[in-house]
Amino acid sequence: MTSKVTRTGSMSRRRLLTTAGAGAVLAVSPFRIKLVQAQEATIKIGFPVPLTGPYGAEAQDQVRAGQLAVAQFNDAGGLNGRKAELVVRDDKLNPGEAATRTLELVEKEKVNFVVGSLSAAVQLAINNVTKERGIIFNSISQSDAINEASDFSKYTFHEALNPHMTSGAVGRYAFAKFGKKVAFLTADYAYGHEMVRGFLEVGKQFNIENLGDIRHPLGTSDFSTVLPRLQALKPDILCISNFGRDQQIALKQATDFGIKKSTQIIAPVLSHASRVAAGAQAFEGVIGGSSFYWGIEDKFASTKAFNDAFRKMYDGKVPTDYGALAYGGVRAMLEAVKGAGTVDTDKVIAALEALKYDYYKGPQYYRKCDHQSVQSVLIVKSKSRDMKNDADVFEVLSTEEPNEKNLRTCDDLGHKS
């Protein structure tokens, strides 16, 4: 077509288009090859997590732990020789991107299951896509909404804790010990609201006195105007419900203001990564909830085994809380596949529902009505001295054993029994 080059502009334009077309085809070709190469027999687990964005560090840890679960499954022979594969995608902490990526995973990669997410909105987006297409999704980040009947489907599983369980456990521990006068400092979005709702709910049993709730917008860099107001309320307990950078700054400034002298600071979730980022002093003495801490390895053989395998695979690093959730989520999926002896969706769902498992933190199981993983909640206190190494950041004060009573009831969530 381009061999007959004339001097008119139209030809050069056409040539340009041809070149561009060839370029486009070339750019696409690796995908085509990959599609052909993909073995029919591989069990594929889609894994959308926010590799870019503020939770990138946690997401990397999720991938590491997920890979470990897959490697263990494959080393043990897979499902009669069928190997598993983790197909990781970056959801960029954006629900729209997560939905698009999940469509890619389901429609193009033809994954058998999806495990992942690190935000309430993102997991709800993924869940809506997977439940429409009859793909099992196991969520590994916190949300209350995903348990509720309007979002739930038989394909929805929730390996992570939810705000109700976390704040409930922390509240039961702290309100009994440190006093009844409670003040709140809360990030003004769904996460903060759900946590405060949980604290007030459990506070009723202890007749706590709510001195006031100060809300701050996400991404606040200075709390010096609100901290004196909170101090003036003279609370026994100051409950700080925020996450990530907000939590680090709030705790650092609260330390500087000397609030800790008269008041016990509690947080619904203390994340290993945040504590490492902010340092020992800011978090000193703060009490909060956690789904997992590697230090419980002297209590549970499963934790010990998980930690050792993780250390071996990743040069002595210990897994963090969110990493452990990913391990649990992926492993539960693969064990269910083994138990069912097939990847057939309905049989795997039945196997998951029947699963009584202990993979990394003691006994767990999925509740029948909302597929919430019933599990223990750790109450941890941040250490500032006697630390054996960099990862020795928390002391486990107490463990709330797995109990359905600590979950919202199936009726409350709108499930018909």
Next chain:
Amino acid sequence: MTERAIKQPDTTTVGWYEFATRHRASIAALVVLIFPLAMPFTALAVNILIYGLYALGFNLVFGYLGLLSFGHAALFGAGAYLCGIAVVHFGWPWYAAIAAGVTGGFLIALLIGVLAIRTRGIYFAMVTMALSQCVYYLFYQAVDWTGGENGLRGINVRSIDLFGLRLDFINPLTRYYVVATFVIAAFFVLSRILASPFGAVIEAVRENEMRARASGYDVTLTRLLTFVLSGGFCGLAGALQALHLSIVPIEIMHYETSGLVVMVALLGGMGTFFGPMVGAAVFLVLENLVSLWTVHWQLIVGAIFIACVLFFPTGIWGTLIARGRR
């Protein structure tokens, strides 16, 4: 139509450029039809169509009218939310939901337009951005209707029923062609608008406001009308997005979505018919490919964007057209 074209009605000798300009909508439609074959996955191709349509609507104001709006996310988002609410809360059928989305785009555009249209340049950008933030918080706070932080879920349209025909909307290619039908229709409507006397007035206002006014045209009304029309296109794009992803995240109204469309339009070529589509395709494909390869995809995509702005100041498509015309 040029004089030359009248003398030589045989299109092959008219030259490709004139031919392509006259049949721009048809050519765009053809490209859209074979497009998914060249994409890594179909959901991305649908996203490109939707963002292309969004940028097309934005370009009507930015490229043809010459006003830089930083608030188009509100129009796009309003379309998505109204379509979603129509499905989730009222159980409307898909066509009524899309109509609701387009209406949403029109209404929010009218609201923002009435308040902002008298300002110029940077002030117009600032006012539209501020107003779109107001719309953002309105939808953010209306948790019962929009799901707030968690986003609106459950926009589950499983099949498209049309004259007794039932199309499986879960099937990726069917979904693509349903969306493509709307996008192609939008191409023809936009092409018609631009070719009409009103289209000439839009460009006249951009080129010389005083002269347009002296010629007896109502400049403010032209601007407002163009902005509202742009809202309709963006609203349609939003509605299609809601149906495609089955969710509406609150991020859709964030000012980043407003910024994205400016970038896409610049990348493709402002004031060109097909430029926004090209811009959306290049940007989304790049983002997709590079983010599979490294987590530092923003760095690489940003560098490519800078290179494009430096070496193709009229955008990728704008540069290609200029070459072709030579």
